[in-house]
Amino acid sequence: MSAATFNVTLRVWRQAGPGQPGRFVEYAARGVNPDMSFLEMLDVVNDELTLRGEEPIAFAHDCREGICGTCSLTIDGKPHGPHGGVASCQTYMRSYKDGDTIVVEPFRARPFPVIKDLVTDRSAFDQIQQAGGFITARTGSAPDANANPIAKEVADLAMDAAQCIGCGACVAACKNSSAMLFVAAKVSHLGLLPQGQPERDRRVLAMVRTMDGLGFGGCTNQYECSAACPKLISHDFIARMNRDYAKAVFRAAFRPLPADAGGE
Amino acid sequence: MELGRNLFCSTIGRKLIMAVTGVVLIAFVVGHLVGNLQVFEDPDRINGYAHFLQSLGPALWAVRIVLLACVTLHIWAGITLALDDRRARGDEPYAVNRWIQAAFASRYMRSTGYIVLAFIIYHIAHFTVGVAQPATFKTNIAHYTMKGDYHVLGVTVVRGGTEVLDVRSMVIRGFENPLVSLFYMVAVGLLSVHLLHGADSLFQTLGLRNHRWERFLQLVVTAGCAAYFLGNLAIPGAAVVGLLK
Amino acid sequence: MAQLNSRIPPGALSEKWRRHKADIRLVNPANKRKYEIIVVGAGLAGASAAATLSELGYRVSCFVFHDSPRRAHSIAAQGGINAAKNYQNDGDSVHRLFYDTVKGGDYRSREANVYRLAEVSVDIIDQCVAQGVPFAREYGGLLANRSFGGAQVSRTFYARGQTGQQLLLGAYSALSRAISAGGVQMHVHSEMLDLVIVGGHAKGIVVRDLVTGEVTRHSADAVVLATGGYGNVFNLSTYARGSNATAIWRAYKRGACFANPCFTQIHPTCIPVTGDYQSKLTLMSESLRNDGRIWVPKRKEDRLKPPGSIAEDDRDYYLERIYPSFGNLCPRDVASRAAKRVCDEGRGVGETGLGVYLDFSEAIGRLGEAAVRERYGNLFDIYHEITNENAYKVPMRIFPAVHYAMGGMWVDYNLMSNIPGLFVLGEANFSDHGANRLGASALMQGLADGYFVIPYTIGDYLATQKPGSRSAADAPEFAQAEENVRAITRRLLGVKGKSPVSDFHKRLGRILWQHCGMARNKAGLEKALREIPALRAEFWESVNVPGSAESLNQSLERAGRVADFLELGELLCRDALTREESCGCHFREEHQFPDGECKRDDANFAHVAAWEYAGEGVAPVRNVEPLVYEAVKMSVRNYK
Ligand SMILES: Cc1cc2nc3c(=O)[nH]c(=O)nc-3n(C[C@H](O)[C@H](O)[C@H](O)COP(=O)(O)OP(=O)(O)OC[C@H]3O[C@@H](n4cnc5c(N)ncnc54)[C@H](O)[C@@H]3O)c2cc1C
Ligand code: HEM
Ligand code: HEM
Ligand code: SF4
């Protein structure tokens, strides 16, 4: 409950636009209430900046409850801040104390260029999704939902993977800027379910190819991603995707092709 | 071709190559260690063993070619991936760089790899080609006469009385130089560190790892690497303190 | 006066939709690709519509202000989605879902729409499962269900506490597929700022790119708005910060009628406010009411005591007491008002006195902590994060918060507004929930509109439009709309006053919460109707919007949205003032039964109030669409 307020110093990355040089600027955040969220603290700082006639700090946010995946701050070197399993918007000021200096940077990775200040462009994730992150189910053609029972364990595991909020913290945390956790989560979610089988091989091949093409790095199995992930998506899914990928590569190369119509 | 492109151009494909070549290399280094440990037994053993290997002729070359291919692929994949990874990070570094939890060994895979590579080159020059220390190289020292037969899987492969190269003496005299021994010890230490992550990591890369047995896997890998390190340490160690004669 | 033709098809209720589908005009498949459709919004309604329309062969352009379609506010829905599948064999049926929804909406929704919604609910679940939505399942592999407020059957499908997320990701994946197939042109970071009317028909939009500031015109044969709810007019709400009314408000100013704007749902189970800095209220899913028991101390003096020290006999489980048959599961408006009443009596808990307990100790005793954790673990975690309290040990504190807008653009049975060619889907329209929405019905409606209704009904309109007849984007109407957009931007940047935008938003929110919130009365509403225009005038004199229009400028975005809220807020109060009855969420203190229940006035207010813009500074026109009930008898809603 509301305890005494305190002051912190922020060192915030300011950058006017894409490709422009950026730098750190210090701001004092005064009268911080421990029950404030980190973003609410930034709101207050921004209102003060506005009153002083300065441009407020641009930062991405929307739902403010850890589900939309918009917020994306690297706080003191850790994507989404000091705690595990939460997004930036779920970081509360009670994690800090009077006199702390907090360094706030954008999510960094070449495929996530900075748009302004702390806002980055993560559209690369959409492109990966468009490459194959779906099950083709034309509207109106679905069988009854209970026609194919799915074991609870399988459905639950698929749900574990499906929880990804597409925030990109995995990329930001990975020393290689690898998008493996994000891609693996989607590949596993769809690949675990019976509905996802027909497109399973093409999906993993296409998504991985797109991921590589967009300039994300490779995985060296360091598991920083799953530690930074606000949904604590397990790197087990990366192993699963590696296996799926290997199988798909060999099946694609050696599986017999359906005879061409009109054959001989 | 699709297959080539998917394996050699993609990140995951190249990791698969590293893992598979890694398995082959692990099999080699472990087998090599087991063979080398015969140095602690009667000179018949290791000298017979070396003679047997040399006598394989084309088969030996086949194995060498496979190993060379594996090392090359492994290193090629490692370096190209490392370059891609660095490029992916972008130009602007984080002001605060932090590791959350990555294993120590995993952070230095490249460095340990390069030193191991340097070691391998030196080592081949040392014991296989004989350019590093020609004076003590096996062809330049007195030959050894087998006292008894040397068997592999119960089959006699080298008969008693055969004159063979004295590999044992080469090794022992080769390690008389403490600097050389030290370099070996450091190198095998770093190789063990490389394997500490590598042997665990390859299961992840091959898709055979998950939370349910990751603890167990880590335990086995750690124990294996420790044993591998001690075994390798023993040879130059024993030689340099004069335990091996 | 606007023409409000609801176009309800003739025939028996259960036959209407089938017959309508058979009767409406079709577009020849070869012609479909000659039609260009603009879809604004990619929440459940927009994404499902865009994907399905492109599957049918139409050329679709989709616009969202978000950086990705996956971030629409639908992602935040927690509890679940209703469908009359009757998988639990507990007597559910299309008719029962229909009936519950009409009754839940306190007889202020359109029968035919609601019946269709209940009918297609069944297909929605099939569609979502086929897309890979990982709904909760039982050990036997069949889909699991739970019960939700306002219903006595278990018909809610869910995916942990993230149902909206999973449904949206399903629709987003369908949309992604359509984008990669070239069927949908996706425009992200693109905020629609005006609607273009050509010859009385909606034929395009004007959009500002939020990253570059570029203003562009887009023409089409039809425009579909699926831009979500406007509850952020209250500032503090469970909505995402970006949710806004701008798209529908600008459409309103172009002549589309705004129906029942005062119908805003206040959700009973949210985490209470702690301070003035607060930007957002967090919902604790209604599903918690399945196992949690709501109470306050019987005596005022006990309200600050540790809850554990208050004896069982000194607790007032007021919902169970007042509504024995529905108990803690009574509808949202009923539960919210009851909470307000006990707090007004001075029995509210927590420092502010604005809170009631939601207690799980009984459930933990009955099921064990592990079972409770399995069911609600993530909600307990959220609660802990925000409040730093452990709800396994002490009861949660909850309070009502603005959550959903039943009101919205007026649409006919085809989901077309009174402007031909302008369709409105999802929360942005007013169609199905009457004066109160039941839990788990918004997701159902969004997907019904997008997957199963608009794909048919838009053809009925397009068939009247000659392929290729749409006007070019250089027509004067487009130029005028673009100039309008630029002028608003210039004006906002030009004020250069002293106060940040947030200041006005907070003040507007306080006025509305106080006078047009859970309880309303004439005097309060009249006061609000004086205060809001004054606040609006102050806004245009002293708002400070730093930065430029040529780059990402979040202050400018917000200023535009708040400017619209400042106008919409007034309409809300005006609507609440003229609806001289209590119904559903709209509780006029003057119209209540002695026990504090809503007193509807069916003789005079069984209608939709559809407001029509009449120009700047002129009072809007109140049009009326009478509601005719053929299948259900209007009765006093009773959850006792
Ligand atoms: C916390 C919470 C929990 C909920 N839980 C449930 C639940 O359990 N069950 C249930 O049935 N309902 C629930 N609801 C309600 C439900 O989530 C919403 O009513 C529903 O998702 C709205 O969907 P939509 O598609 O209409 O709009 P949204 O999902 O809000 O999408 C709006 C879209 O429009 C775009 N947009 C808006 N304005 C513009 C503009 N001017 N220009 C361009 N694009 C624009 C946005 O980018 C976005 O893509 C919940 C709501 C909240 C707030
Ligand atoms: C300290 C321990 C080691 C000892 C005593 C040792 C000893 C030897 C000897 C004696 C040979 C020559 C055999 C012959 O040709 O007669 C040899 C060859 C070789 N060793 Fe080692 N070795 C050691 C460690 C290693 C390690 C750690 C590696 C790998 C990283 C390695 C890789 C090789 C290779 C590649 C060859 C060449 C094999 C060939 O002929 O093709 N050795 N080693
Ligand atoms: C005898 C020699 C070697 C052995 C047994 C070996 C073994 C392995 C193994 C098993 C892996 C794990 C692969 C995976 O993650 O799936 C690995 C990774 C790696 N190795 Fe080696 N390696 C050897 C030599 C080298 C050399 C000479 C280099 C030189 C560059 C090198 C560089 C790397 C790198 C960079 C990785 C990547 C780590 C990762 O991506 O996880 N290795 N090695
Ligand atoms: S995997 Fe986790 S960190 Fe990565 S995008 Fe998804 S939620 Fe974010």
Ligand code: F3S
């Ligand atoms: S941190 Fe990076 S190295 Fe792999 S396991 Fe995660 S992607």
Ligand code: FES
């Ligand atoms: S703002 Fe939505 S996840 Fe943080």
